[in-house]
Amino acid sequence: MTASALARHFDAIVIGASAGGVAALRAVLRMLPADLPVPVLIVIHLPRDRPSSISEVLDGDCALPVREAIDKQPLLPGTVTFAPPDYHLLVEDRDTLALSVDEPVLFSRPAIDPLFESAADTFGERLLAVLLTGASSDGSQGIAAVREHGGTAWIQQPADAVAPLMPASALAHAGADAVLTLQALCQRLAEFHP
Amino acid sequence: MSEGALFDLELGVLLEAVYRRYHYDFRQYAVSSLRRRVRQAMGRFDCPRVADLQHRLLHEPDLFAQAMQYFTVQVSEMFRDPDYFRVLREQVVPVLRTYPSSKIWVAGCSTGEEVWSLAIVLHEEGLLDRTLIYATDINPEALAAAEAGVYDISRMAQFSRSYHLAGGRASLADYYSTAYNGALFDRRLKRQVVFADHSLATDNVFSEVHLVSCRNVLIYFNRGLQDRAVGLFREALVHRGFLGLGSKESLQFGAHADAFEPCAREQRLYRKLA
Numbered sequence: 219m220t221a222s223a224l225a226r227h228f229d230a231i232v233i234g235a236s237a238g239g240v241a242a243l244r245a246v247l248r249m250l251p252a253d254l255p256v257p258v259l260i261v262i263h264l265p266r267d268r269p270s271s272i273s274e275v276l277d278g279d280c281a282l283p284v285r286e287a288i289d290k291q292p293l294l295p296g297t298v299t300f301a302p303p304d305y306h307l308l309v310e311d312r313d314t315l316a317l318s319v320d321e322p323v324l325f326s327r328p329a330i331d332p333l334f335e336s337a338a339d340t341f342g343e344r345l346l347a348v349l350l351t352g353a354s355s356d357g358s359q360g361i362a363a364v365r366e367h368g369g370t371a372w373i374q375q376p377a378d379a380v381a382p383l384m385p386a387s388a389l390a391h392a393g394a395d396a397v398l399t400l401q402a403l404c405q406r407l408a409e410f411h412p
Numbered sequence: 413m414s415e416g417a418l419f420d421l422e423l424g425v426l427l428e429a430v431y432r433r434y435h436y437d438f439r440q441y442a443v444s445s446l447r448r449r450v451r452q453a454m455g456r457f458d459c460p461r462v463a464d465l466q467h468r469l470l471h472e473p474d475l476f477a478q479a480m481q482y483f484t485v486q487v488s489e490m491f492r493d494p495d496y497f498r499v500l501r502e503q504v505v506p507v508l509r510t511y512p513s514s515k516i517w518v519a520g521c522s523t524g525e526e527v528w529s530l531a532i533v534l535h536e537e538g539l540l541d542r543t544l545i546y547a548t549d550i551n552p553e554a555l556a557a558a559e560a561g562v563y564d565i566s567r568m569a570q571f572s573r574s575y576h577l578a579g580g581r582a583s584l585a586d587y588y589s590t591a592y593n594g595a596l597f598d599r600r601l602k603r604q605v606v607f608a609d610h611s612l613a614t615d616n617v618f619s620e621v622h623l624v625s626c627r628n629v630l631i632y633f634n635r636g637l638q639d640r641a642v643g644l645f646r647e648a649l650v651h652r653g654f655l656g657l658g659s660k661e662s663l664q665f666g667a668h669a670d671a672f673e674p675c676a677r678e679q680r681l682y683r684k685l686a
Contacts, residue, residue: 267570286660287660288660288661288662288664288665289630289631289658289660289661289662290631290635290638290662290665290666291662291665292665302659302660305631305660306445308442308444308445308448309444310442310443310444310634311443311444314635316442316444316445316631317631317660317661318442318444318445318485318631318632319485319487319628319631320445320448320449320485320487321487332445332448335448336444336447336448339416339419339444339447340444342414342416367415367416
């Protein structure tokens with residue numbers, strides 16, 4: 219898929235990561251162009267009982283503003299939003315985020331599945347979902363939902379991931395539209411211009 | 413029409429049916445979490461389509477009572493976000509002290525963990541006897557659990573840690589007795605608590621209050637219903653009354669943003685301006 223094709227195809231990007239995810243996300247966020255025409259929403263598994271500094275830590279690595287989500291915040295193109303600790307992050311509609319304190323999924327809150335599923339409900343085939351390294355099977359249901367709704371799933375090649383379980387589990391459960399090394403995945407995202 | 417659009421259409425019809433049959437109004441709940449929980453209910457009750465769930469809910473009131481656990485979320489803990497309770501002690505308690513008696517409304521109290529937490533704070537500050545706490549929720553089972561004040565003993569270690577971080581002056585264990593793996597909280601703490609059925613979607617203000625604590629309830633509402641609920645709080649609060657929200661909730665995107673000022677920004681404690 220060529221660069222302009224990316225922007226023609228997608229209205230939002232969702233990313234899920236767990237063990238080993240900070241370094242992988244840093245690599246991804248570094249490659250996002252400053253004129254990215256879509257919003258980026260991210261869940262990384264976090265300890266539930268303390269504040270997270272992930273958005274501040276990665277803000278300096280990204281040409282776009284990186285923030286932690288607040289309930290019913292407008293969903294804006296060219297912004298990167300992280301799920302806060304102890305809340306699930308959801309897409310309420312094309313213009314709005316939502317949070318929930320529904321039960322943890324596979325012991326995690328935030329979890330990747332609720333984000334991917336709600337984004338798939340809203341954006342359908344206009345969604346790009348990216349699943350990175352992790353030692354959990356969270357994200358598998360989410361990737362399945364994205365693909366059922368006609369969206370596109372890129373999954374990090376398990377052998378290339380610090381923790382291969384999460385991408386391998388999603389691949390086995392739902393397949394993918396592309397299985398990529400982190401480097402190749404970053405390269406594709408870098409070509410994402412309007 | 414896409415499968416997703418059809419699902420949403422059926423979901424809307426189901427919520428309308430539930431409202432007309434049982435007078436519970438979920439029509440303005442945040443759709444992103446409703447979809448997820450209705451799908452869970454469909455799995456639990458073995459209903460392949462939303463319409464099947466609707467049929468069963470309409471014809472089986474007992475099933476609807478069970479399904480309430482899916483429509484309303486009961487996730488609560490004692491002294492969740494300890495800093496919130498610390499600022500209540502530091503900033504709200506001194507103001508409550510200036511009144512001969514005061515009233516607090518815990519809106520959407522679910523299974524009551526926060527009500528008992530507040531009662532402990534007020535007790536330690538010597539204010540419990542002259543404070544009335546209204547603990548309201550729409551879910552009768554949750555309200556019954558709130559009033560019972562029995563929580564799983566396995567949760568006490570976490571609650572105790574939060575209690576101390578929140579500025580607790582004694583030991584949380586002083587406030588409960590244990591039996592059958594349950595921690596039963598001291599009955600004296602609820603002498604001043606009124607547990608009542610109240611819907612932020614359909615009911616109105618019932619009393620003037622000095623503090624509204626409504627945490628992680630508004631996240632389940634869409635913006636329209638959030639505006640209604642905050643409007644009720646605004647109406648209920650006395651001049652310069654306090655409003656406490658969940659740590660990731662904000663008034664800034666709603667219709668009443670200008671009616672309040674932040675009092676402790678990080679802890680989401682607001683004060684009514686006029």
